[in-house]
Amino acid sequence: MRKFLLLAIIPILSFSQDKNAAETKVSEGIILHDGGKFEEALNKYEEALKLDKNNLFALSEKAMTLEASKKYDEAINICKLAISTYPKEDIKTVYLTYGNSLDHARKPQEAIKIYDEGIKKYPNFHQLYFNKGITLVNDNQIEKALEQFQKSLVLKPDHPGSLNAIAALSREHRIISILASLRYLAVDNKTSRAKANLDSVIDLMQQGVTQTDENNISLNINEKTMEQAAGNGKKENNFSMVDVVLSMTAALDFDEKNKNKTQCEKAIDKFESIFAVLKEGQKNNKGFYWEFLAPYFIEMKEQNLTEPFTYIAFLPSQTEDIKKYHHDNAKEIKRFYDWSKNYIWK
Template sequence: MRLNYFVFVVMISFCGMNAQDKTAALKLVGEGVAFHDKGEYENAIKKYDEALTVDVDNLTALSEKAYSLSSLHQYEEAIALCKIALKKHPKEKGLQFIYVTYGNALDHLKKTDQAFAMYDKGIKKFPDYYQLPFNKGIAYSGLRKYDEAITCFQQAIAINPYHLGSLNGIARLEMIQGNKIPSILGFCSYFIQDPQSSRAAENLKNLIDVLDGNVKKTGDKAISISLDSKMFDKAVKKGKPEANDFSTTELTLTLAVALDYDEKYQNDTDVVKFIRKFERMCASLNESKIDNHGFYWETWVPYFLELHKNNFSETLGYLVFATTETEDVTNWFNTHEVQINQFYDWSKNYEWPKK
């Protein structure tokens, strides 16, 4: 009995020490993350090493150290740590971040096939972790395989409709591909989440190029309209349009853009012109929605039609142009706080289609 009691006491003491070790390790990891966020990766790694001394094979410490090593371009070392984490913690939830770091390190080492295999393993194990398809999309984008990248970004958005990186990726790649309406919807989705950063300012320039690209002023009272013939070449198979066909809406939008040069609208502000074009686009989308299909028709079109129906087109317009900080934009933001809050409450509670 005395021996059993001694073993019991030792076990209790050991469990208490183990809990203390984990708490101390997590505190050190937190200090390391603070260094990492400041770009002090080597100091961060020192903290993670201290954490691993206190609690050997601590998954959070391994994960964060691998990330900092990767940030220092020490990809082989990062991969070695990822392998340890996978071996020591094969069933823990925290591994999703390990799969991202592992895949990214392989991608940087130009081991592309292995990187995709690692992303796919992670996606299979953690299907609800949007960072995995997003980073896979980044890898495809680096190879200029834009269709594959867009598909990955769509998968990420199906999990997290508000993910900035995926919204930005789709908007820019669809712009490169010449797909105007998906690109416009992507940029607008981006501005809703990030209306005022330096990237938002870049994206506003991109959006204006996409919006107005089919119409050029050629003289004091002359404009030219150019439409890509591919827009009308979308095959209709068995009476059903091709997925994500927006040819009708693009034509409608092009004609709306041409009205910017009409004397009736020339004195309108850029925001007012955008709102008018956006509303014309929504009208066309609403008329065409029954006969069309595809990711954008099923995911973004219902959102923006509901946005328009709830009279938030004006709010969207000013969010899109927030980085310009012109007098009209600044005045609007100063006097419409209630409307802005109502919009974000609506957007936050919007029910997106299930994956």
């Protein structure tokens, strides 16, 4: 009896040891992948798979490295193997790699189909919606792409990629683009992408406002925007009144009383104005950006956090006044981040 038990235990122990050894190899492969040594990483995954055939960890990482190596067909085959072998395991990242590989292989419709399969199985995984959105952008289906980025944000409100995508794709609707960029800057204000979002905000805020000479300012507001602001074009995500107020506030940059203000101080005035108009228009407007993004900025103003937020958003400019504010007002900066972290998304 004891001999039988011993013989039964030995294969189990052996299997466990092989699995552990295989996963050690996979971990080594990940380090190589992160260092850009894709072929060496693939060799490690092969060693892992010899130790433990069809090890899910190894298959998942191998597929990702194959995709990074632009070996899309091989990556697709590995993803198919993983999905068929482990239908009841957590394989959401495999669906991600599968869809990405199809997209990069210029098979957008097949990629969308795979993302949809993944979304059906993992409806709370924001990355699948985001990557589906990227595929739709590449396929020039912009409105559908924006819907996916919105879904990604609802699941993960601090996802930089979704915020950046919305900001970039919505520049013709400048208030939406500005709000998305500002929210992005609340999440990331240190990278090159943060600098691009700040530059976009500054550019959009000055849109239609020019100083023609020392005493005259030209204020050009789109006729359609004026009609919508007057209530003649009610529709979802209509920020026309906010748009008009922003233009009027931007014109005040050239006023004598504001000539000595820094760019950041002028931005604070603009943000205070448009956040106030968001509050006024909240009850009579609808749409994703009114219902999801606008309340964040309305509450920010109500918490008297517009000033520290603006200095946070302008940090990529690295001007001396910005750096000084961060140095002298660490408590206010922290107060903003504490509020933002605990903000309850509607």
